[in-house]
Amino acid sequence: MPMKGAGTTALREIDRFDGGVGWISYPDETMERASHAIATDDGVWLVDPVDADGLDELLAEFGPVQGIAVCLDRHKRDAAEIATRHDVSVYIPNWMTGVETKLNAPVERFGSKLADTGYEAFVVRDSTVPPWQEAGLFNADNGTLIIPESVGTASYFVTEEERLGVHPMLRLFPPTEVLSQYRPARILVGHGEGILSDADRALQHALSGSRGKTPKLYGKTLKSFLPL
Numbered sequence: 271m272p273m274k275g276a277g278t279t280a281l282r283e284i285d286r287f288d289g290g291v292g293w294i295s296y297p298d299e300t301m302e303r304a305s306h307a308i309a310t311d312d313g314v315w316l317v318d319p320v321d322a323d324g325l326d327e328l329l330a331e332f333g334p335v336q337g338i339a340v341c342l343d344r345h346k347r348d349a350a351e352i353a354t355r356h357d358v359s360v361y362i363p364n365w366m367t368g369v370e371t372k373l374n375a376p377v378e379r380f381g382s383k384l385a386d387t388g389y390e391a392f393v394v395r396d397s398t399v400p401p402w403q404e405a406g407l408f409n410a411d412n413g414t415l416i417i418p419e420s421v422g423t424a425s426y427f428v429t430e431e432e433r434l435g436v437h438p439m440l441r442l443f444p445p446t447e448v449l450s451q452y453r454p455a456r457i458l459v460g461h462g463e464g465i466l467s468d469a470d471r472a473l474q475h476a477l478s479g480s481r482g483k484t485p486k487l488y489g490k491t492l493k494s495f496l497p498l
Contacts, residue, residue, distance in 0.1 A: 275299035279322035285456075285464040289412050290314070290332070292458060295322035302424040302462045303347070306416065308387055308409075312336055315387050317407070318418050318460055321348035326355075337361050339384055341391075342418040343369050343403040345460060350375035363391060363405045388412075394420050394448055400439060406449075413455025415469070420445050421476055423462030429486045434465050434472040436480040438487060444480035449473060 275296025285292030290308040305319040313333035318341055319325075329335060335356040338349045346369065349360045353375040362369050364379040384391050389407040394417060396403050407416040420437055421427070428435035434457065436444045450473075457473060458464040465472045 272298070273300045274303070281322040281324045281328070283328065285458055285466065287412075287414070287456060287466065289409070289414060291328065292464060293322065293325070293328065294463075295320040295325075300424070300426065302422075304458070304460055304462060304464070305347070306458050307332060308389065308414075308416075309333075310336065310387050312386070315339060315384070316349075316352065317341060317416055317458075318345040318347055319349060319352055321352055325352075337378075337385060339380070339407075340366075340369060340373075341405040341407065341416070342460065343367075343401075345418055346372060349373060361385070363393075363403075365393065365396065366403045366405070368403075389414075389416070392448070394445055395440075408452055408454070413453075413469075414458065415452050415454035415456070415473075416458045417449070418460035420449070421457070421473070422459040423465065425462075426487075426491055427461060429483045429490060432472075432476060432479070432483065434459075434476040435483075435487065436476055438491065441480050441484040441487065444477050446477045446480075450477055 279295045282294045282297045292306040303320050306317045307314045309332045313336045316338045337358050338353045339361045340349050350373045353360045359376040359378045361378050361380050364381050370377045389409045394404040394406045454469045456466045457469045
């Protein structure tokens, strides 16, 4: 499978719940780039979206697109293209650098809240080594936690014992202090399908076992690259 898909898309819906829906535009890619739409009273907001044929039809169920949030500096993805099509702005955290000038669309900044979506925004990671600027979103009313990169469910994030895993580059220094304060009902991630049940336990297990399971994850990844 290719690491990142290109060309013709094959939208696969994931993570549907009362407050929104997710999708993977290239189901056969190794990276399993996941995008999400969160519903509000006025319409829908997109988080780190990858475009796909049929996407506008999926979003129409929730009303007009109100804005698009980029929550990881590397996740510009198709935010600008979709924003232009729907005549909305791309929103990025007010502390995030190096992203605005690379987006060919109107840009607005947000602080501790993402507009009127009901989602609190917080810093997951802001570092230069490795270069990594990531914001998380949490809705206390419905218990939805959105983490674009530090944890995921794609195959290269998890061992056989994990439903959710810490990113391979962060395994030895997981974002425990930041993420362990949340008790989510569901977790939506930027790579792979979300955790829609028993999410709190999955998160705590991922964080507490991150270092100890590092050799097993790295061994699994290495094995996947070896010829059969």
